[in-house]
Amino acid sequence: MESAKKQAGIINRNFFLHIHANRVHVHSMKPTYSFGLGIILGCLFLIMVLTGLILMVYYTPSVETAYHSVKDIVNVVPGGRIIRNMHRWASQGMIIVVFLHMLRVFFTGSYLGNRSLNWVIGVVLLIITLLSNFSGYLLPWDQLAYWAVTIGSNIAASSRELTDLLGITNVFDPGGFFKKLLIGGESVGQAALSRFFTLHVIFLPLSMLVLMGIHFWRIRKDGGLSRPMKYADDKGNTNKWYAWPVLMWTELGLLLLVVIVVLFIALLADAPLLEQANPAFPENPAKSPWYFLGIQEMVSYSAFAGGLLIPVLYLVFLFSIPYRDREDQHVGEWFSGKSGLKVIGRSAVFAFLLVALQLFVMIRWGWLRNWFPDISQWFIMLINPATITGGLFILVAEVIRRRRRSSRLAALNLFTSSFVALVIFTVVGIWFRGPNWEFFWSVKDWPAI
Amino acid sequence: MKRRSFLGRMALGLASLAGAIAAVSYFRQFFPRLAGEKRRIPLGDPRRFPVDTFSYLEEHKLFVYRDHEGVKAVSAICTHLGCILEKSMDGFECPCHGSCYSDKGEVLSGPAPRNLTWYSVDRAADGKIVINPGRSVSPDDKFLTS
Numbered sequence: 001m002e003s004a005k006k007q008a009g010i011i012n013r014n015f016f017l018h019i020h021a022n023r024v025h026v027h028s029m030k031p032t033y034s035f036g037l038g039i040i041l042g043c044l045f046l047i048m049v050l051t052g053l054i055l056m057v058y059y060t061p062s063v064e065t066a067y068h069s070v071k072d073i074v075n076v077v078p079g080g081r082i083i084r085n086m087h088r089w090a091s092q093g094m095i096i097v098v099f100l101h102m103l104r105v106f107f108t109g110s111y112l113g114n115r116s117l118n119w120v121i122g123v124v125l126l127i128i129t130l131l132s133n134f135s136g137y138l139l140p141w142d143q144l145a146y147w148a149v150t151i152g153s154n155i156a157a158s159s160r161e162l163t164d165l166l167g168i169t170n171v172f173d174p175g176g177f178f179k180k181l182l183i184g185g186e187s188v189g190q191a192a193l194s195r196f197f198t199l200h201v202i203f204l205p206l207s208m209l210v211l212m213g214i215h216f217w218r219i220r221k222d223g224g225l226s227r228p229m230k231y232a233d234d235k236g237n238t239n240k241w242y243a244w245p246v247l248m249w250t251e252l253g254l255l256l257l258v259v260i261v262v263l264f265i266a267l268l269a270d271a272p273l274l275e276q277a278n279p280a281f282p283e284n285p286a287k288s289p290w291y292f293l294g295i296q297e298m299v300s301y302s303a304f305a306g307g308l309l310i311p312v313l314y315l316v317f318l319f320s321i322p323y324r325d326r327e328d329q330h331v332g333e334w335f336s337g338k339s340g341l342k343v344i345g346r347s348a349v350f351a352f353l354l355v356a357l358q359l360f361v362m363i364r365w366g367w368l369r370n371w372f373p374d375i376s377q378w379f380i381m382l383i384n385p386a387t388i389t390g391g392l393f394i395l396v397a398e399v400i401r402r403r404r405r406s407s408r409l410a411a412l413n414l415f416t417s418s419f420v421a422l423v424i425f426t427v428v429g430i431w432f433r434g435p436n437w438e439f440f441w442s443v444k445d446w447p448a449i
Numbered sequence: 450m451k452r453r454s455f456l457g458r459m460a461l462g463l464a465s466l467a468g469a470i471a472a473v474s475y476f477r478q479f480f481p482r483l484a485g486e487k488r489r490i491p492l493g494d495p496r497r498f499p500v501d502t503f504s505y506l507e508e509h510k511l512f513v514y515r516d517h518e519g520v521k522a523v524s525a526i527c528t529h530l531g532c533i534l535e536k537s538m539d540g541f542e543c544p545c546h547g548s549c550y551s552d553k554g555e556v557l558s559g560p561a562p563r564n565l566t567w568y569s570v571d572r573a574a575d576g577k578i579v580i581n582p583g584r585s586v587s588p589d590d591k592f593l594t595s
Contacts, residue, residue, distance in 0.1 A: 280510070
């Protein structure tokens with residue numbers, strides 16, 4: 001048995017291990033509390049960086065050669081196919097795990113107490129993860145990539161829908177500003193590819209690395225992972241283990257597990273690569289990556305409302321959670337007990353019914369423009385399933401906050417219902433939309449084009 | 450105010466001003482000065498287009514329509530999110546989010562915020578027929594060929 005002093009010293013003296021505290025609370029080691037999701041994300045990031053370096057060596061970011069260099073990586077470079085598959089599937093894994101991690105942190109009330117700043121950094125990391133994925137999506141320069149980014153860049157410009165209605169686009173055009181910043185021109189071309197490449201290999205990973213550092217450092221500063229109130233007074237060695245070697249073994253185990261899973265999936269499934277980008281003809285349907293199909297479903301109602309207004313409101317909500325809800329007594333407790341669980345259940349059912357009902361009406365009978373052909377774009381923009389859903393959610397959460405006098409219950413309600421709605425929109429976008437974005441029960445029913 | 454603190458503040462103020470100017474010019478570099486993509490497009494001999502039909506000009510992302518009286522040109526880019534429209538039986542349809550337009554480019558259904566833009570077709574100074582994407586016209590305007 002190593003001496004206590006030596007155990008503490010190993011962590012303290014090593015630059016890389018020093019990101020850990022030398023003691024870790026027993027509760028933080030419970031697998032069913034954190035599920036190790038943060039560590040898993042770190043492991044996936046490591047895989048992304050290592051496989052990304054190899055891909056970068058063989059890839060050329062030019063519209064003439066990009067597609068062929070990716071083909072070469074897949075077909076010529078020894079092991080290239082596996083490396084590309086790993087990169088692709090680990091990135092998708094990051095998207096899934098980053099959302100799971102957010103769910104875990106939210107439902108255990110881990111943004112409470114002094115952890116509000118770390119929640120905010122986490123939300124920024126979520127955004128960077130999504131942007132990294134999206135910027136990587138363009139690089140193969142195939143049909144999928146080209147049209148997804150064309151749509152994406154026009155979503156960035158979609159505030160024009162509003163400024164056009166106000167008639168001020170000529171003098172005030174934030175849409176054009178962001179679009180130009182993103183793709184460096186009027187349409188997706190070499191400038192866009194260069195910009196996305198730079199974002200993807202330098203700017204975003206570097207930002208992510210720095211923020212990850214702060215994210216981990218804050219955990220230490222905030223006294224380790226969050227834990228229930230009953231452990232709040234544990235000072236010194238009470239209920240604590242030395243991080244060396246227990247935590248190190250746990251982390252190594254998770255790393256091995258993650259690598260095995262990613263490697264296994266990479267061996268079984270190939271990352272898609274369609275034909276080379278053709279700016280003259282879009283794919284039909286032209287679908288974004290699956291994690292953006294919820295947004296794409298919403299932009300099919302209105303570009304501004306679905307692509308900008310609702311996503312921005314959602315982010316504002318996420319950022320504001322720790323500042324609106326200050327009921328610190330719920331920290332570290334899954335679902336805030338029975339009353340919380342009840343609210344979560346009801347919110348999920350309410351959100352499901354509300355969104356399903358609107359989609360049913362829309363798919364069965366169409367929407368405003370089918371009923372009133374000459375209707376103003378204002379109504380198209382402001383009254384659609386995305387805005388109605390968002391508006392009602394905010395209203396209900398406000399009612400709960402006043403009636404129940406609990407900001408935590410209101411937060412649980414709004415977080416659950418908006419997440420359920422996001423999932424439904426995404427599922428509809430992935431499996432139930434076909435050519436011309438029409439509704440189909442299954443891909444088998446798609447008409448031949 | 451003491452001279453020392455006055456000089457200190459002045460220095461700080463000037464340094465922040467210099468920093469702000471540097472930041473603005475730095476970020477300015479990310480916005481290229483674009484030469485307009487609105488160059489005139491030579492149409493060629495109008496008779497190469499079939500009569501009473503919309504023909505898609507791939508390179509310029511527009512449809513040219515010709516009938517016995519003349520020709521006109523309409524943008525093939527959906528006003529919603531920039532996908533290329535397909536010609537349907539009685540208008541245009543967007544494959545990305547299902548916006549539908551009439552033959553005159555008016556929005557019939559879907560999320561599209563604006564009607565399609567019709568471009569002016571003219572005879573240039575050198576006598577050639579050109580499409581001018583910088584000038585929009587009404588859907589009823591035609592360049593008369595007969």
